[in-house]
Amino acid sequence: MAAITVRGLAKHYGELRAVDGIDLTVEEGEVFALLGPNGAGKTTSVEIMEGHRIRTRGQVDVLGFDPATGGRPYRERIGIVLQQTALERELKVEEAIHTYAAIYPRSRDVDEVIGIVGLEEKRTVRIKTLSGGQQRRLELALGIIGDPDLIFLDEPTTGFDPSARRQAWGLIDNLRSLGKTILLTTHYMDEAQHLADRVAVIARGRIVEEGTPHSIGGRHEGEATVRFSLGNTDPEELPEMARAGLDPTTEVITILTHTPTALLRTLTAWAIDRGIELDHLRVERPSLEDVYLRLTKDSEDG
Amino acid sequence: MGRDLRLVYQQIKYQNKIFWRTPVAAFFTLIFPLMFLVLFAALFGNDEIEALGVTTAQFYAPALAVFGAASATYTNLCTATSIARDEGILKRVRGTPLPPWIYIAGRVGSAIWMATLAVTLMMSVGIAFYGVEIVGRTFVAAVVSFLVGAAVFAALGLFVASLIPNGDTAPAVTNATLLPIAFVSDVFIPVEDPPVWLETLGNIFPLKHFVAAFGDAFHPALTGSGWSWSGVEFSELTGTGEYAIGLHIAVMAVWGVAAAFLATRYFKWEPQADRRAGRRRRKTQAQTSDS
Numbered sequence: 328m329a330a331i332t333v334r335g336l337a338k339h340y341g342e343l344r345a346v347d348g349i350d351l352t353v354e355e356g357e358v359f360a361l362l363g364p365n366g367a368g369k370t371t372s373v374e375i376m377e378g379h380r381i382r383t384r385g386q387v388d389v390l391g392f393d394p395a396t397g398g399r400p401y402r403e404r405i406g407i408v409l410q411q412t413a414l415e416r417e418l419k420v421e422e423a424i425h426t427y428a429a430i431y432p433r434s435r436d437v438d439e440v441i442g443i444v445g446l447e448e449k450r451t452v453r454i455k456t457l458s459g460g461q462q463r464r465l466e467l468a469l470g471i472i473g474d475p476d477l478i479f480l481d482e483p484t485t486g487f488d489p490s491a492r493r494q495a496w497g498l499i500d501n502l503r504s505l506g507k508t509i510l511l512t513t514h515y516m517d518e519a520q521h522l523a524d525r526v527a528v529i530a531r532g533r534i535v536e537e538g539t540p541h542s543i544g545g546r547h548e549g550e551a552t553v554r555f556s557l558g559n560t561d562p563e564e565l566p567e568m569a570r571a572g573l574d575p576t577t578e579v580i581t582i583l584t585h586t587p588t589a590l591l592r593t594l595t596a597w598a599i600d601r602g603i604e605l606d607h608l609r610v611e612r613p614s615l616e617d618v619y620l621r622l623t624k625d626s627e628d629g
Numbered sequence: 630m631g632r633d634l635r636l637v638y639q640q641i642k643y644q645n646k647i648f649w650r651t652p653v654a655a656f657f658t659l660i661f662p663l664m665f666l667v668l669f670a671a672l673f674g675n676d677e678i679e680a681l682g683v684t685t686a687q688f689y690a691p692a693l694a695v696f697g698a699a700s701a702t703y704t705n706l707c708t709a710t711s712i713a714r715d716e717g718i719l720k721r722v723r724g725t726p727l728p729p730w731i732y733i734a735g736r737v738g739s740a741i742w743m744a745t746l747a748v749t750l751m752m753s754v755g756i757a758f759y760g761v762e763i764v765g766r767t768f769v770a771a772v773v774s775f776l777v778g779a780a781v782f783a784a785l786g787l788f789v790a791s792l793i794p795n796g797d798t799a800p801a802v803t804n805a806t807l808l809p810i811a812f813v814s815d816v817f818i819p820v821e822d823p824p825v826w827l828e829t830l831g832n833i834f835p836l837k838h839f840v841a842a843f844g845d846a847f848h849p850a851l852t853g854s855g856w857s858w859s860g861v862e863f864s865e866l867t868g869t870g871e872y873a874i875g876l877h878i879a880v881m882a883v884w885g886v887a888a889a890f891l892a893t894r895y896f897k898w899e900p901q902a903d904r905r906a907g908r909r910r911r912k913t914q915a916q917t918s919d920s
Contacts, residue, residue, distance in 0.1 A: 377724055379899075413718045415713075418650075430726055469721075
């Protein structure tokens with residue numbers, strides 16, 4: 328069953344179409360990433376699903392509720408981690424978690440949640456003394472304390488250093504293993520790739536591509552790139568298919584192909600026959616980043 | 630309903646905890662008005678002020694207690710709520726199942742509790758060190774006046790919070806309104822024969838009525854226990870007057886109901902500056918990519 332179904336969602340601010348007709352479906356237990364540059368409409372879309380904003384038009388169904396009218400029963404089943412850290416600085420970590428736990432009818436065990444986010448050693452310190460990463464972990468704790476079926480994570484790792492990001496990813500993987508549905512927004516390609524089962528790329532208020540991180544933008548069926556360095560070989564001796572791909576300044580040969588396996592066989596057979604080692608031989612698929620940049624650029628040009 | 634009441638209680642405790650850990654707020658609410666009492670008693674001496682028929686402390690303790698109560702509810706509540714909004718805390722709360730009314734009740738309840746402490750502390754110091762007398766006959770009317778006044782000033786605090794853009798402006802706006810009004814409301818100076826316009830000005834705003842309804846309860850020479858519409862001001866000639874809270878309560882209630890109505894209507898849970906910046910950013914982006 329779908330946890331989230333969105334059809335024709337739009338949010339206009341006067342002339343500006345922040346969200347301009349979005350359709351998406353997120354299945355139960357799925358980790359779904361909304362990927363897009365700043366100002367693409369990610370946060371606006373998510374805040375409509377959270378019930379923070381009122382849509383201009385379209386249908387939104389989350390866990391069987393309309394977020395705009397779902398009220399308390401709806402909010403008892405979701406957890407929200409906002410982009411901005413918003414904590415009472417003078418409270419202690421466990422005080423904040425206890426207070427939020429009391430709001431929910433079936434909250435998780437406070438000690439367990441502190442364990443999940445790894446703040447055991449900080450439970451009795453004031454929130455203002457926590458590092459930025461620790462504060463985000465506390466935000467995450469407050470987001471899951473009500474044992475929600477669905478968790479919204481709006482740019483969960485923006486501003487993190489690399490090791491804090493790895494830690495946060497580990498946490499989100501833990502949530503996935505609890506069977507939670509997660510909708511996250513991010514502008515990091517590697518984050519979407521690492522965490523999400525499915526990705527939608529959003530640009531200028533529209534979804535321009537949707538799929539698994541593996542297949543998005545036709546990555547799995549697109550052309551592969553085969554590269555190697557010329558080395559000491561005389562360019563005249565190169566096989567015909569490679570000669571056109573030679574960049575004379577860098578002396579790197581680049582070949583685009585739909586059939587890299589067959590091409591490699593020909594290429595390596597040629598090299599072995601001549602006793603040549605192909606320096607820096609690589610086969611590459613377009614990265615998610617390439618696809619993302621192409622997709623978001625296309626839509627800006629359009 | 631039982632569960633909701635428990636949540637209200639828990640939210641009040643939560644806000645109280647935050648209050649105690651914000652020493653500036655605690656100082657201005659509880660200690661600052663006491664300093665005025667000590668100062669006034671030292672400056673003017675604690676003899677009977679003939680025109681008023683009471684000692685300096687007997688006049689000032691209840692007036693300053695009301696001032697403390699007003700800053701606990703009006704100034705503090707407005708400032709703390711606006712800052713919490715700036716920090717995104719209101720928005721986060723709005724995303725939880727906690728009903729908005731319970732959150733607001735927690736804040737208001739906490740502010741009224743702090744006002745209670747401010748008043749109790751002021752009157753206790755007055756009784757213990759300055760010979761302030763409590764009049765048993767008017768005690769209930771005094772408590773009722775206090776509760777109504779504190780609730781009205783809490784509503785006014787939330788009303789101002791719903792108008793101003795951010796927490797930085799809250800202390801400025803609340804102090805710039807409360808302090809001048811305090812001067813025409815018999816808080817700092819009991820004005821004798823003021824110009825008519827000044828008296829009218831004082832009569833329009835709720836603070837003077839709060840001071841009168843609560844303060845006159847501590848005037849031993851006044852008759853009555855407060856439960857009538859309008860009283861008679863103390864007169865030096867007759868040496869007496871009549872204590873009544875009806876009209877004072879009515880004026881305060883009008884302010885309170887209007888403030889509560891407008892606050893409910895215009896209250897915002899999202900950080901305001903942030904939202905404008907976000908809109909501006911989106912607009913600029915839309916423009917640059919259109920060009």
